[in-house]
Amino acid sequence: MKKLFVSDFDSTLTTTDSMMSIIIFQRGRLGLALAMLRIMPWILLMVARLYPNQRAKERLLHNCFGKMSEEEFNAFCQQFADTHRHILRTDLHHRLIKEQRNGNEVVLVTASPENWVSRLVPEFKVLGTKMEFGEKGFTGRFLSKNCYGKEKVCRLLCEYPDIEKQRKEFFITAFGDSRGDKELLEFADEGHLIR
Template identity: 40%
Template structure:
């Protein structure tokens, strides 16, 4: 193993943030009333998902399409940038401190998230050396369709996407940071793993 290449892979929601950003983003863009009505509409599917009887990605895509399908991509991206700039308080200070420390050491940092790339990336816009791997959305003719063009970046998909970015697993040392069931495969894949590391 070439220990000169060191990669730190961080989950986003719950690990680097104190709340789920999909829900916060919906509330930020659509408002409390629309958020409540959306959650009420999909409550049966959300309950089935919690029981393991309905796929996580299907519920997520339905909720996303309901809230943002048909929005112009430029408008959507402007909301994403605004969301990040106005919600820095969602980030766990210890997590950002750790990212800054490993960047100063010359390590690579990858954010591996089930959330949508578009609103995760602006949180790290000022940090050189940070790459975001997330769930990617479809757009046609400059309009958000509401569908995903990648698999939900969750579980095994996190490992697959990381290998896609950094093939040759034996050529680097990997540390992983996560907080939920969706991170277990990534944590197991790493040389060094940290579960719920940045909480008080």
């Protein structure tokens, strides 16, 4: 039986929200607060379920990184990764490395953009949100759906199409921490909710 270990990233494999951390790394806590204030109307609409989570996230990232080219942003993400490995949750990180060394597949399925997640944990495959860049920098749109909720299962099935055809040949262990991981944890044979 093939063993597949699937983990959420933010507050599951990390001890904090990486998007907030990378904005603080760029602008400081005051800069983060100001960026949040600028998009506060949309955040309130999102909380009231009148505005998509994805659009609020796109607005925040555009507000903070919209003027960076893709090359500049990726270089910045590498600087962030080089100085922020300490945000990884050591026990789970070590367990996933051990499972990978034992020949098992490990994949991270996350709503955070792949740009910084793949640099923080280059040892693992990352299925995350993809940002769209144009001539003037980040366009304020994602190329993919926000990888949240049932989208996590969809992305996993796109990456591993054999799972649906040969479900009995796969044993899936999943890790998550929030409502956004509910469908993934239910899909797995063994789900672990990280508190």
